[in-house]
Amino acid sequence: MIAEVGHFALVLALMLALAGAVLPHIGIARGDARMMGLADHMALGQLTMVIVAFAALTHAFVTSDFSVALVVANSHTAKPLLYKISGVWGNHEGSLLLWVLILSAFAAAVAWRGRTLPLRFRARALAVQSAIGVGFLLFILFTSNPFLRLDPAAPEGQGLNPLLQDPGLAFHPPMLYLGYVGLSVSFSFAIAALIEGEVTAAWARWVRPWTLTAWIFLTAGITLGSWWAYYELGWGGWWFWDPVENASFMPWLAATALLHSAIVVERRDALKSWTLLLAIVAFSFSLLGTFLVRSGVLTSVHAFASDPARGVFILAFLAVVVGGSLVLYAWRAPSLEGGGLFGLVSRESALVLNNVLLSSFAAVVLVGTLYPIFVEAFADSQITVGPPFFEFASVMLMSPLIVAVGIGPLLAWKRGRLSRALQILLPVLAVALMAGLLLLWRTAGGYVMTAVGFGLAVWLIGAVLADMAATAKLFDAPARAAGRLFRLPRARWGMWLAHGGVGVILLGITFSEAFTSETLTVMAAGDTADVGAYRFRLDGVAPEAGPNYAAVRGTFSVFDGDRLVATLRPEDRVYADPVLSTTEAAIHPRLSGDLYAVIGEAAPALDGTERWSVRLYFKPAISGLWGGTALMVLGGLLSLSDRRLRMGVLAGRKGRPGPSPTAPQGSGPVSRPVRGTA
Structure with a gap:
């Protein structure tokens, strides 16, 4: 019955989307503010109905309702709860329902956060959102219905693709x-x-x-x-x-x-x-x-x-x-x-x-x-x-x-002086060139593009630091530099973090791509293999039972000289429903780079010794990829939190208000431009 409720909720969502796509335009043509205002109600109604449908599908997965064909194709009673839930969108039909849920949520957010937008403009925008929703809801209902029933119900499900059974x-x-x-x-x-x-x-x-x-x-x-x-x-x-x-x-x-x-x-x-x-x-x-x-x-x-x-x-x-x-x-x-x-x-x-x-x-x-x-x-x-x-x-x-x-x-805006910018950036340029040439010299000229990438990364990070120093007047009035920096808008800090994050990512890409050490070999317990400056020793391999898979787990001790720096435990898993083999790499991140081990299948040996195919890596500076991305996301969040970028807030310059939310419903979204201060 719950599946039928979800299906009916999608039909109602389609009807609301059709109304939301048409009625606001009619209201604008007639100058009818009440009809334009229906766009907000239609958006909220669509979100409500799609939430009901998504909750119904989630209930079917969590309770292993094998009378629903989609659950049978993508779930199993032995699956952990997290992957039962993620199985809702780990398939074609469910992922489209997730798409429509998010689309409806964004439309509702515009209706809620956009109250300060002129009514005419908001109605137009929400009508377009509803029109997009109409297309996706038609697609789901007529070609990708997630609530199709099986009669009789299946005794068990086929499971989710094991590659998708991962928190990431x-x-x-x-x-x-x-x-x-x-x-x-x-x-x-x-x-x-x-x-x-x-x-x-x-x-x-x-x-x-x-x-x-x-x-x-x-x-x-x-x-x-x-x-x-x-x-x-x-x-x-x-x-x-x-x-x-x-x-x-x-x-x-x-x-x-x-x-x-x-x-x-x-x-x-x-x-x-x-x-x-x-x-x-x-x-x-x-x-x-x-x-x-x-x-x-x-x-x-x-x-x-x-x-x-x-x-x-x-x-x-x-x-x-x-x-x-x-x-x-x-x-x-x-x-x-x-x-x-x-x-x-x-x-x-x-x-x-x-x-x-x-x-x-x-x-x-x-x-x-x-x-x-x-x-x-x-x-x-x-x-x-x-x-x-x-x-x-x-x-x-x-x-x-x-x-x-x-x-x-x-x-500067409108007309800048390149000489002033280069004067500030000249030390950065010198350091970047020296960094690239030093790397080229250390590698005997064999890594030209790596040197270029390293120089560009140093350039960008240095340019961000130089901009911060110039903005804070660090060398003119150092005592007040910190105060100037922390009084700056958060959007400025967001820009610096995002640009600096790109530089850190470039560092990670450059060094990990050029200087990764890799060994593919066959090892028995007690064997060692050198990877870069590290020595990997296979201590042993043992069976491991998971909730819906069987695995063999290898244990590697990693040494830097005679010092133990990490213990890695990669797995080779075999899932039962559906039957599929996957690898689970073991990774130990360090400031210098990642130690990385993968264990594969048992290799035949004439002397009866149990040997295993392994893949071992040292990936220098690769954490720069993840750290740099974290800086970019943090920079975006800081910029978004700036009061001048709040969604739908029409703040003008200090001392001059922005346009009223009840601005005249003329030919455009507002009656006069508002210049920002960012």
Whole structure:
């Protein structure tokens, strides 16, 4: 009965979404404030119904209701509770329901936090959100119903893919979806502004916190997936340029560009059309990722196999949303006049360069991801676009971006002085060059690109520190420098942390990729193997019983000289439902790098000695990836907590209030621009 309640709640959610997509536009056309206000109620109603449906599906998984086909296909009574819950979204149907839940939650958040937005604009944006919800609810109800019953009920379930039975993968999809779907708000605001025919500084202020929220979740979600690949797959890698990894990376690149572009709209009333296009493209990339994963056109450890009908539906929906929004953009964007002019050397120009490079890289990743699909579809042959292509593009496009990120914050708005910025950064440039040349000398000239990467990382981190010192006037009045720093807006600190985090990530990538030590060998108890400066000794292998798997666990002692520095216990697991073998790497993080061990299957030996295939690594500085990402997320959270970036708050300059929430319902979202202070 509970499953039927969930199914009926989805039908009601669809009806509310249809009403929410149509009635606000009618209200705007008639000038009827009460009908426009229905957009808020429809959004809250949709969220309520989708919560009921999601709770019903969760109940079916937690109680192992094997009369529900989805539970049978993705659960088992022996599964731990965490993975019963994560099994709700560890499949095609449930993950789409999670998508709709998050979409409804963001729409309700706009209705709640956006009370200060002009009613006309809020109604437009919520109507767009509802229209997106209509498409996904139709898709779920007609092609991917999670509440289909079995009669009679199955005696037992088939279990969840063991690769997904991991804490990192339990939280990775919700985090990633919060980023994907969060960009729908930026998209809805862009479409509302295009319909209204006006983009102001206030619009940029409204869209930035929602984009920043999505960016934070995307950053955290991508990192969780990368961390999972690093320790769960046992390959010692953290990014493989898998098409589904690329599908999450493209919206992140577009969202990063959008965040910076919106600053120019807010401060200088420029780049309006470009910023609207970025908002459309960022969400379009999110929908494209959904198509790639759900349509079955890709074979990936991340992808869910689907029937062709689902792929056709998603492709049609993608064409309507993306094609329709681009047609609207082509029609309305030329009428959006740009405002303030700026010089070639200015902070605006640095942000434009940032946008060009990020967008170019996103385009390269898009081409590299889709090209094999088109070749297979139209040329009846198969090709693979591998990591060398993407890595070359990243070096060519991201290297100048790193340089620009170091210089841009030191340039003035409208017309800056490059000489002043370079004067501040000259010591940083000298240190970065020395660092790169020193590494080149230490490696006898064999690691040119590693030296370049190291120099760029030192440059960016040093540039952030130099900017902090210049802002605090550290060398002019050192006694008051700390006070100046801590009186700065949190958004400024957020920028420093995020940019510094990129530098730390670059350090981690550079050293881990260039100086990883790896040994693949066969070992018996008591054998040792040298990996870099460390010695691994296999102490023994013993069976281990888990809640729904059997495993063998190896024990390694790791020595630095004669000193024991770590004990590692990797496992080789075999799950029963479904039958699948997985590896559980053992990792000991150190300041210098990670000690990493994987144990595989028993190897045949003629003398009867039990031997095991093992994979041992020392990965220097790889913790910089996770630490740098943590700095980026913290920087985003600090910026989001800044009072000037509170969602929906229209704070003007000090002493001058922003527009009233009851602003006239004219042709645009507000009657006059509001310039921010960020």
